[in-house]
Amino acid sequence: MSGSFFGPGIGLPDDAIALERSSFRSHTNNNDLDARLETMALRDTGEFGDALEEEDLDTFNDETFDADVGEIAGKEFDFFQNTLDNRDKVPQYSQQAAYNAGAGFSSSDNSSGVLGEGRVLTLAEVEAKLMQQNQQNPLAMPLGAPEQMASVALSRRTADAETIAKRREARLQRQMMLSKYDNMMSRHDKEYIIRIQISQLLTDDPAADDFYCHMYQLSRGTMVGPGVVQQPATNTSDSSVVGRSVTPRSSAGTPAPAASAQGDRRKHYLQLHKKHHQEQHHLQQHSANRRPNSQGSSGDVRRSSSSLGNQHHHHHHHLGRPHRSNTQSSMARMQQQVQRIVNEARRRPKAAHVAAEGALGKISVNSARNPKQVIQVQQRSHAGSISQADIPRGSPMVHDLGGIFTGMGDARNPAAERRKTLRSIENVYTAVLRLEQLIREQARLPPNADHPAVQNWLTMYGEAKERAWTELDASQPISNTYPHPLARFLSFSKGKRIIPRLVHHLSIDQVLALTTTVIANFETLDVCRFGSFSYSVASGSMVAARQKEETDLFLHAVMPPTLAFLSETSLQIVNGLFALFMERNNVAWVTRTRPALAFLTVLLGRSAALKQPGAHAYGVPVDSQEIYQSSELYNHLFNSLRGNFLSIFPPSVSSAGHAVSPMEDLHAWQFLATLAIGASVEQQHTLVSEVREKVLERVMLAKSGHVPVDIAMALTANVNLFLNALGLDASQVAT
Amino acid sequence: MADTLVAGTAGNSASMVEEPLDLVRLSLDERIYVKLRGDRELRGRLHAYDQHLNMVLGDVEETITIVEVNEQTNTQSVNTVNRKVPMLFVRGDGVILVSPPSRSS
Numbered sequence: 001m002s003g004s005f006f007g008p009g010i011g012l013p014d015d016a017i018a019l020e021r022s023s024f025r026s027h028t029n030n031n032d033l034d035a036r037l038e039t040m041a042l043r044d045t046g047e048f049g050d051a052l053e054e055e056d057l058d059t060f061n062d063e064t065f066d067a068d069v070g071e072i073a074g075k076e077f078d079f080f081q082n083t084l085d086n087r088d089k090v091p092q093y094s095q096q097a098a099y100n101a102g103a104g105f106s107s108s109d110n111s112s113g114v115l116g117e118g119r120v121l122t123l124a125e126v127e128a129k130l131m132q133q134n135q136q137n138p139l140a141m142p143l144g145a146p147e148q149m150a151s152v153a154l155s156r157r158t159a160d161a162e163t164i165a166k167r168r169e170a171r172l173q174r175q176m177m178l179s180k181y182d183n184m185m186s187r188h189d190k191e192y193i194i195r196i197q198i199s200q201l202l203t204d205d206p207a208a209d210d211f212y213c214h215m216y217q218l219s220r221g222t223m224v225g226p227g228v229v230q231q232p233a234t235n236t237s238d239s240s241v242v243g244r245s246v247t248p249r250s251s252a253g254t255p256a257p258a259a260s261a262q263g264d265r266r267k268h269y270l271q272l273h274k275k276h277h278q279e280q281h282h283l284q285q286h287s288a289n290r291r292p293n294s295q296g297s298s299g300d301v302r303r304s305s306s307s308l309g310n311q312h313h314h315h316h317h318h319l320g321r322p323h324r325s326n327t328q329s330s331m332a333r334m335q336q337q338v339q340r341i342v343n344e345a346r347r348r349p350k351a352a353h354v355a356a357e358g359a360l361g362k363i364s365v366n367s368a369r370n371p372k373q374v375i376q377v378q379q380r381s382h383a384g385s386i387s388q389a390d391i392p393r394g395s396p397m398v399h400d401l402g403g404i405f406t407g408m409g410d411a412r413n414p415a416a417e418r419r420k421t422l423r424s425i426e427n428v429y430t431a432v433l434r435l436e437q438l439i440r441e442q443a444r445l446p447p448n449a450d451h452p453a454v455q456n457w458l459t460m461y462g463e464a465k466e467r468a469w470t471e472l473d474a475s476q477p478i479s480n481t482y483p484h485p486l487a488r489f490l491s492f493s494k495g496k497r498i499i500p501r502l503v504h505h506l507s508i509d510q511v512l513a514l515t516t517t518v519i520a521n522f523e524t525l526d527v528c529r530f531g532s533f534s535y536s537v538a539s540g541s542m543v544a545a546r547q548k549e550e551t552d553l554f555l556h557a558v559m560p561p562t563l564a565f566l567s568e569t570s571l572q573i574v575n576g577l578f579a580l581f582m583e584r585n586n587v588a589w590v591t592r593t594r595p596a597l598a599f600l601t602v603l604l605g606r607s608a609a610l611k612q613p614g615a616h617a618y619g620v621p622v623d624s625q626e627i628y629q630s631s632e633l634y635n636h637l638f639n640s641l642r643g644n645f646l647s648i649f650p651p652s653v654s655s656a657g658h659a660v661s662p663m664e665d666l667h668a669w670q671f672l673a674t675l676a677i678g679a680s681v682e683q684q685h686t687l688v689s690e691v692r693e694k695v696l697e698r699v700m701l702a703k704s705g706h707v708p709v710d711i712a713m714a715l716t717a718n719v720n721l722f723l724n725a726l727g728l729d730a731s732q733v734a735t
Numbered sequence: 736m737a738d739t740l741v742a743g744t745a746g747n748s749a750s751m752v753e754e755p756l757d758l759v760r761l762s763l764d765e766r767i768y769v770k771l772r773g774d775r776e777l778r779g780r781l782h783a784y785d786q787h788l789n790m791v792l793g794d795v796e797e798t799i800t801i802v803e804v805n806e807q808t809n810t811q812s813v814n815t816v817n818r819k820v821p822m823l824f825v826r827g828d829g830v831i832l833v834s835p836p837s838r839s840s
Contacts, residue, residue, distance in 0.1 A: 419761060422761040422762075423761060426760055426761060426763070492764075492765075493764065494763065494764045
């Protein structure tokens with residue numbers, strides 16, 4: 001079947017089978033291309049009407065994408081008519097060539113003819129034929145173009161009238177070449193195609209479907225473009241990806257079109273910003289403002305968009321008439337279209353199943369979000385679950401941070417214990433994600449408090465919080481299993497990471513309970529057990545790196561939220577925690593570790609602040625009883641550390657023979673400084689005498705000139721932390 | 736996203752594994768060993784996965800095993816090629832198995 005450019009094949013359905021059918025039908029007519037074209041143009045698409053009746057046999061392209069069936073079916077795009085109409089828009093030359101090509105088809109002997117063999121010519125073959133035609137043609141444009149362009153570039157310097165004319169001629173020809181195939185599609189066609197494509201991007205719940213893209217953009221502080229991702233609806237669509245990221249960890253499965261569409265829009269936005277075209281900014285800004293309270297972090301978005309608004313008011317009346325190039329106006333048009341389509345689709349939500357009245361059963365409507373399932377899988381049947389008894393005994397896990405928890409936990413089955421802990425971590429994550437989603441939805445609730453939706457929300461929120469708290473299992477009695485489930489929870493880095501996010505939702509009591517448990521089991525935390533190991537491990541090894549990572553993570557993720565509330569509690573609670581810490585943990589041993597030192601620093605600092613005259617917490621003045629208790633505790637701490645003060649410093653040369661950087665002891669100096677603040681004169685003496693060598697060593701190192709200046713200054717600053725607390729200074733040290 | 740997952744796990748006890756993919760979920764953010772088609776193996780940290788077992792792995796070390804048969808001497812030699820990739824997306828199509836890393840590595 002012929003595939004000549006403006007030949008008869010175009011108006012018929014695309015796939016080969018239907019083409020064959022219709023070509024067979026129309027085979028009877030004359031072979032003269034021109035006559036056929038004429039008759040087609042004059043006839044009222046009667047022939048196509050026949051073809052269309054056959055449509056029910058061809059169900060491949062039944063997806064109508066929300067367009068009215070009548071709109072699609074009745075009017076096939078008439079390519080030939082369209083080109084007849086637009087003939088004057090196409091440069092004369094190419095029209096001539098095309099006509100020759102068209103005529104050449106029937107006359108050239110190696111073409112298959114219009115209806116010759118019933119073979120569809122591929123685009124390549126058609127182009128080849130065109131090339132042949134052009135070669136025969138006196139104006140051998142396609143071949144000569146590159147040479148011509150080169151010569152134009154060279155001759156740009158001379159400004160003769162002749163060369164000007166020649167250059168203009170060349171430019172025109174280049175332009176004609178490029179636009180030879182323009183205007184094949186009408187505006188209606190383009191909009192149709194765009195509508196199809198955009199409708200694929202529409203989602204019921206953009207917050208769920210494009211979650212990671214959203215989060216990524218929000219975390220980078222960029223604006224989300226207008227269009228497909230507007231306000232999230234209440235129903236969720238099923239998502240495939242499980243993964244956690246706001247941070248660089250990216251996810252698999254973010255829908256490519258949406259993400260790239262937004263990315264393109266954003267890029268485009270940035271380009272425009274540089275060119276200062278306020279029209280576009282206005283459009284972007286308007287549509288950005290139209291996403292009022294979508295996600296919980298809409299605050300950021302609004303902030304950025306309003307700042308943009310301020311900028312643009314400067315440019316607003318910059319020019320009387322907006323200055324637009326083609327791309328920008330088409331972008332604008334596309335955005336308007338997208339808006340229109342989105343509103344359309346939102347008006348008419350399509351369901352996954354269609355059930356006609358009086359019919360028995362449902363028909364599923366397949367779409368991108370609801371594809372046809374090849375296998376029917378029943379969700380969540382318990383038939384295949386694994387129970388505890390079936391798990392065989394496994395050997396201890398590797399990669400557990402230098403053998404910290406080897407053989408611990410339930411002695412019968414450490415692997416099962418590990419999996420149980422991982423499972424509870426995942427459950428906490430699920431609950432926290434649910435909480436965060438609820439918080440995001442909270443912004444869209446109606447303002448009056450007794451609305452049923454609000455009640456519902458409150459119930460759901462409370463439930464999720466409960467779930468998170470029980471999963472965390474922080475209040476389990478201390479001596480049940482060793483190590484405590486919370487300690488095991490925190491032995492994983494993902495466990496440490498979820499704590500700040502979880503604490504955000506917990507009540508003060510719950511945070512206090514959590515902190516208490518952490519303190520009571522401080523010794524058993526993995527970060528503390530490192531203390532005895534870390535200096536026997538080679539400093540470059542993976543285990544050492546992981547240990548350091550875990551310790552840092554603990555200090556940054558777990559400690560701040562749990563201790564933040566301390567700054568507002570009474571001295572009584574501080575004392576209680578302090579006492580618990582010293583009672584449950586071997587102080588001398590645990591102070592070798594950074595987390596313990598950091599913790600003690602905070603506690604000491606807080607109690608010192610509260611002991612000052614005039615201090616009060618919660619508006620209640622501090623009880624003298626509590627002050628007394630606090631001093632007792634302090635003394636107790638001091639005594640237990642007496643003789644061991646030097647040990648809190650990391651060794652300058654680790655037992656594996658690697659030198660430890662002199663900067664590593666900041667935490668130790670901080671602790672000593674805090675200790676010194678509350679010390680009596682006698683205690684200060686003790687302190688100084690014990691750490692004197694260390695102080696001297698550091699000061700000497702700083703002054704010796706062996707280290708670069710900034711490090712020396714940092715060293716001195718560290719030592720001064722301690723010395724200043726005593727009322728001394730590093731410069732006073734005699735060298 | 737998380738919502739359907741939550742709906743399913745709402746009332747679960749902690750020790751029941753519901754479906755095999757839940758076990759993969761337990762290994763999130765942990766180092767894992769993945770065996771792929773084409774005699775390839777990956778060891779890396781699992782950042783994300785989905786039901787097709789498309790995965791995003793970080794700090795990955797890929798090992799390709801090549802068996803070269805020498806025609807003349809009728810012997811074969813087994814070689815491995817290693818490469819390290821900081822961040823990798825694996826198409827689930829080619830995944831054969833996923834497991835915690837084996838003791839020997």
